[in-house]
Amino acid sequence: MEYNISGDVDRMRDDPIAKVLDDLLKLDDILACMVARQNMISVMPSDDNDSFKPEINQIWDILHRAMDDVFNVIREYSAAGLAEMEFRLQDYEALFYVFPDTENALVAIIPALANKGLLEVEMENSRREILKIMGESEKERELITA
């Protein structure tokens, strides 16, 4: 199962997955969130100008590089059941919630001192919602090609 994604901003605005990310980003301690795979951010929150909270900008380049390295591992082990990964870099943590059997993950950047337990619950809710959307999208595609 794979959600067919483009980086097109107009499309993201109407993308139901972007709406899920919008909800997640409204939480104070979610500084950035996205659906991504290696070398590609697939879906970002729909308000493209403010998709990341400003404090993330100064560290984004190094975070992004580190994220890409994590996606190597996700690609390798997703099929074996790898479900979650995380790393801490300076004052930030990146949480990866992998979509089963894909190379894609829901990624969130949070402050290192954020209450991760509370955020994990909402990350899991978002992952479930996105999986549902992906499932519906897959069904629609099957109907069109049938």
Next chain:
Amino acid sequence: MTEEKLETAVGMSRKWDAQEAGKEVARSAIEKLSKPPDFFLLFSTIHYKKHGGFEGFLKGVWDVLPEGTPLVGGTVAGFMNNYGCYTRGATALAMSYSKMNIATSIGHNTKKNPKKAAEECAINLLENLKNSKYHNNFIFQLTSGPTIPHFPGVGSSFIVKGKFKSSLASKLIETSTKKLQKGIGREEEVLESISKILDNSSIISGSSTDDMKLSENYQFINNNIYTNSVVAISISTDKNLCVNYKHGFSKHNNEILRISDMSFGGKIVRKINNTDAIKEFFRAINLSEDMFNEKLHRKTFFFPLGFEYNDNTLSPVAIGAVLGGGFSFSFKTESNDLYVLSATGESIVNAMNECIDTDAVMAFGISCCANLVTLGDNIFLVQEKIKKHHQDFLILFTMGEGVYLPSEKISKFFNETNVILSIK
């Protein structure tokens, strides 16, 4: 003639707008009932403060809820119900059944004078229970939980370092709590006083909180919003009511850590075994002192301290603020002899599951928000298991958990514990 069925329904909203969420949470609960609810318990996370406010939230609820329905509730860290697990949103429990008497009540200024607040709250409930023809009595109370005070020159922090700052904070915390109502919750004192007046009722006491930042919390009663208050509902019915409580902790070892210097009735611990309390705690859990930072609680939730009540019930008590060489507890310990406790994710999950009576019509209760922090998204394992047995259930994540059972005659307060009511 068929016996009247007790009807319960849990509602939920994930909408961001406070008023819309209020409408949805009320509608989604009461539309499942065949007649108007006899009471309505309403809870939300703190997020509505910034998205329309709690006035708007309650307005939305009352746009839908029949006028005069007894309502109590407040802010919590999160909740788990038949829909899922959430740390953002609103939920409600509505119940209708003719064979029950209901009363709601409030006590003000719980941090300033918990005994007086408890008496104010209990007196209204007592009348209802006295005049009831039913003998199974239950009280749910939600008390304002702790908030972090801001001290000039010290700031607001879980960890206060430096001799001067920590000494100042340690001295000011009692004054701040009692005078400004910013500080330790004193919920166990409220529970103790209420249970002395209403000693024939089973009581569950939860602590109202925000998203664990401990900045603010709110309590609801009917269409009013308060803070630093206790709100309560009493239910007297012919149905069997069963309250179970359990946590997943046991003594890590038998070493006794004896409190040797304390203040604020044991809520601030300065010395253990005549050594700085925090140093002694670190030694006992074999934690390096370089872990002494704002992330400390992520580790210590697995290794809280604990004490024993007179009946040997072990009570986990999490460390609150670290004040130089000492620390605060969120409630007073009943014994000066402390133990290091430990748990695993599995034992925490098992304790939650074991509190649920699978034969009951409905389960409603509280679990410590520290359980959420330790389990994270593994909390869904518990939710999925409970859902197999209960069409409707509601468990709130609170900052502290209290219980009083007439059979035990001791009011008990805990952290990291589950207290669940099952109605049969």
